[in-house]
Amino acid sequence: MENNNDKTMDRRSFLRGTTLASGAALGAITLAGNAGAAGTTAPTVLGDDQIASAEVKVAPSLSEAEIAKLPRVKQEMVAPPFAPKHDLIAKGGPKVVEVTLTIEEMPWQIDDEAETIALTFHGSVPGPLIVVHEGDYVEVTLENPETNAMEHNVDFHASTGALGGGGLTHVLPGETAVMRWKATKPGAFVYHCAPGGSMIPYHVIKGMNGAVVVLPRDGLTDGRGKAITYDKMYYIGEQDFYVPKDENGEYMKFTEAGEDFSEVMELARGLIPTHEVFNGKVGALTGDGAMKAKVGEKVLFIHSQANRDCRPHLIGGHWNYSWEAGSFDDIAGRGHETAIIRGGSAGVFHYEFLQPGVYAYVNHNLIEATELGAVGHMVVEGEWDDDLMKEIKKGGTS
Template identity: 60%
Template sequence: MTPVAAPVDLSKLKRIKRELVAPPFVHEHEQVAPGEPRIVEFEMPIIEKEIQVADDAWLQGMTFNGSIPGPLMVVHQDDYVELTLINPAENMMQHNIDFHAATGALGGGALTLVSPGERTVLRFKATRPGTFVYHCAPGGPMIPWHVVSGMVGAIMILPREGLSDHKGNPVTYDKVFYVGENDFYIPKDENGNYKRFEDVAESYPETEELMNGLIPSHVVFNGAVGALTGENAMTAKVGDRVLIVHSQGNRDTRPHLIGGHGDLVWEAGKFNNVPDRDLETWFIRGGSAGAALYEFLQPGIYAYVNHNLIEAVNLGATAHFKVEGDWNNDLMEQVVAPTEIVG
């Protein structure tokens, strides 16, 4: 597509550059817009590489910025997002980017198709506040394959005045984490072992056959089984208000924080809508991103799971929050420790 229109004069707008970081972390940003709309510049290379998904499973992955999911971008409503998308010469595939937050040209996908050795720059106005998915969509069967190979991320467009609760009162967060959920389809050999391929092109025929059966081999957070557990657990302190942005580019999912709740939940991810309150489990539609705010009240390990517990326990969709602080017996107390039953 070659759009034909008069150029827009944005020369008076301030430009800022943001350095993207790998999830679950999020780049530096203000929660309340500091002034007039700005042009926010991002640069993102596309990296094709093999990724270890589990102890016995490797994925020929395709990534934005080298991570699965791609990094969370944060701007404010009415800012302009200006993305330099780079497809290095050593890659094998064509790629592009479709922003669900953008208007026109297949979300920018029709204007950003780059072959290996090419770069492109896309600018769009962030007109709607909320959390939105972006993903690669190069056309035809390449679209689902690129998505289930890792090419999906999210952008958060904050209201200029920041977030608000159900009564319209200002809400802030102490920390923000981005959890991207992925379904992977890694073929097995005749002995039941996961196959390992030489490159991304070699992996395609068998991966396509498996993914068309709609039964994933793995359902994971942030690219791998255990990627957000143990030493990689997300951390907080008692009293911290934590915003969790959760995306799924391909399938429906049901986030649940074991031992906690969603104090405020923008289930569909759109900040113009009044948030739901006190949810135990919320629903993220495939191809969308949602946001939940929770104030941690007790210390310990909190499991954050897809509450299809088969996918959480058996396929890998589990993360941990490690929270420091003092225990509150008023909220929960072990009145009698487990003891032997006598008589």
């Protein structure tokens, strides 16, 4: 691709100036009304078919002086599918959880043939999983190194006001923004870059999204009074990519973020991705990258898709408990086989592995799984249980 310095500066000016203007205008809509405490709804369950009226519990508002006295914890960012260290049940009162997200615009190999310039939070697709407890404060430092070409920000679906913080975190290359939000709703939520206009879908489909889990302070329950624990947490971020091809049918290659904006968006408007993958690449969760467990271990899966609906399914198992819409205020589903994740949300699924072997974790739109790449593996060690399944006969018909 032709890329002289003048054209690069023109493109950077366009990418920075137009997104900053549109983002600032959108942010101004909500900033004036961004005050007051948020409420948390906790339903009291009477039975499987009866739910009492929800009692609204308003989390106490703290002054800046009170927040300044809270303990501070720096959460180490780890690449998916792994989750940061966390407690299943909160210890003590609210904390300020410090999170640093460094934006990286980087070459990204999707499969053996297709590559792109990915826009990432912290160098992974999806961005790192953040785990806090209800009532905690999340203090986010968003860093946009001067070596980047584009303006960015971050919108947390778990937060309240200012476009999820997107109106407060616009950063040009070389800038840093710090923003604090309160985790008022227990559940799993998407976060993503949303600089404004057409740049919103462009940044999301280039990999710039992740998820936050807000655990109840007293730990997970099924909504019927039963506590739910887990031994491991895995994060699967499903990503749709749109990689344009040239007149010869070859995937086009670009050298700088934003250079492919017109081609990618023209392709994306057709709503048919060239790739639908887990954790950024075809095969990212297979082979050496496969998720692992042992028979008897309980695993909590977090599955997000920031742009399109998807259908996670575990071949060889089914969810013991599921929060399909991501809200831990919901009564957990039981024994579901396949879930629907709405585009722009995250779901949570719990499973205790009872048989060893390789489980396929797929998008059960099987075209997207087998043809576009939405397949991962769960490798489980342990002893086989013949009571659950046994091969009786194999071979000829006689």
